[in-house]
Amino acid sequence: MLRIKVGRGIGLLLVAMLGMQLLAGCRQAEKPAQEAEPKPSTEQLQRVELLNRTADDMYKKVMQGDVMGGRDALQQLSDQVTTIRYEGLTTLDGLHALTEAVTQGKRVFNAARFSPDEGQVAAAQIRLATDALSHPEQPMWLQYYKLLQDDVNGIEQAAKDKEAQQFQKSVFLFERHISIIHPSLLISRDATDVEKLDSLVTFMSGQARTEKEPYQPVGNLLPTVRQMLDKLFLKKDTTAFLPVVDDRNPILWTFAIGSVILAALGFAGWRLAKKDNGLVLVRKKDEA
Template identity: 55%
Template sequence: MRWTRNMKWISVVLLLSLSSSALFGCSAAKGGKETVPVKPVQEQVQKVELLNETADEMYQKVLKGDVDGGRTVLQQISDQVTRIRFEGITSVEGMNALAETVTQAKRVFNAAKFNAEEGQLSAAKLRLATDALTHTSQPMWLQYYKVLQDDVNGLEHAAKEQNKAELQKAAEQLGQHYGIVHPSLLISRNAADVEKMDSLATFVKNQTVISAEPFKNILNAVGPMRQVLDKLFMKQETTAYLPYNDQQNPILWTLAIGSVIMMALGFAGWRLSKKDQGLVTIQRNEEV
């Protein structure tokens, strides 16, 4: 009797195992079919490259103080984005990030009172985002790796010193710098990894505001933040630097952030000048 029951049990287990294997094989085959990468066609590539050149033109105009010219070119960017298919170029999250970046820039440039610093940062975010679409292996936003590393180091130092004022300043600075590259990250990287960094940055910011003793919690967050940054940036370390925000010198801070963004974006002119596909040539500002 025991032997018969054992045989029945073994038979059931075998049947379940075979069924599971069959289902797994089907789902794997189906999943593999759905994850075949889509390659963009030449028309898509040309439109994205034109979008990148137009964003560079806008950025150069904004740097020179030509707000009306920048606003006009921004409208061209908005029109171009609606005519581009992004399949094979970026994910849905990346496409939404680009659209949101354009929308935010339009709010800044169409505001009743234009803010020059916000306009410059909006133009820079848009410029980095379009570059991320056209240069998947070496986008310009990788230059912010050292900047964000320094911000995290500043957080760690302030938390160890238990200096809440410096901690709040470091968290605000991290948020500003991370915000500049955030659309580009969504365009270039896995959305789940970006969301991890989003959560950590939000956690740190909230701790500096709502907690009387945030130091231990922030120190615990520093390690994971470094790990996520390394993954997002693939440990591509370059030489771009942004200074710490000196609240006593807001004008100097505005000028400094503009100068560094210009350094981060300046070499785009050289890359674009090497290419001639019948597109309109944009004059670059060669000042570094």
């Protein structure tokens, strides 16, 4: 058995080097997050605000029965959409959702036979979508949370009672309300989560249209639907097990975490140097 003496200075130096590597890793991990979200310019924000005011004007006219006035405002809004740069405002999915809502709205208002019901839905979709762009922190579509929860409760109760007519009505009402906020969801939230909700809604709607008893399959799915709604509406803390980081002072948090790491590694190095007076036992292969 050989005895090799390890100097405290070298041991602590290695600990410090390892700690600095970990610190560097923390700081590099911050950079992508900081550089990933460009800030919209003042001009962009002004154009979006104008777009939002035009959408509000259109919505009010449509709800008051002024179809011609609503159609004219929608045309103005359509022209304004093409003058805005959307970097830092939303994703490509969000931009596509906005333009699709406007295009679909123009189809509804220019149809040979105008449907007031479809017109109101189209106006609400566009109004909520432009608001989601101009008020990303507190968009109006968040007010739909209670309404959607009531829809899900109605579906659940109808499934328990096995009332086919009420069950279908509740499912289709839920589907309709989701369709109204759908462009806004794609503007404000991750498209993957929105697609998951779409899959759930499609399954429920398909089950409601079937002649077989759909109650159990849909009932089994409702807890997942509630969870997805909570996630999209930010009603539950999905990052409960992650450390809270102050975005205003990320460097301070980096050094705070790094200090804890260094302290732990330093203590381990001191124990290593202290053990057997700084001697580490190394066994030869023939002594193993």
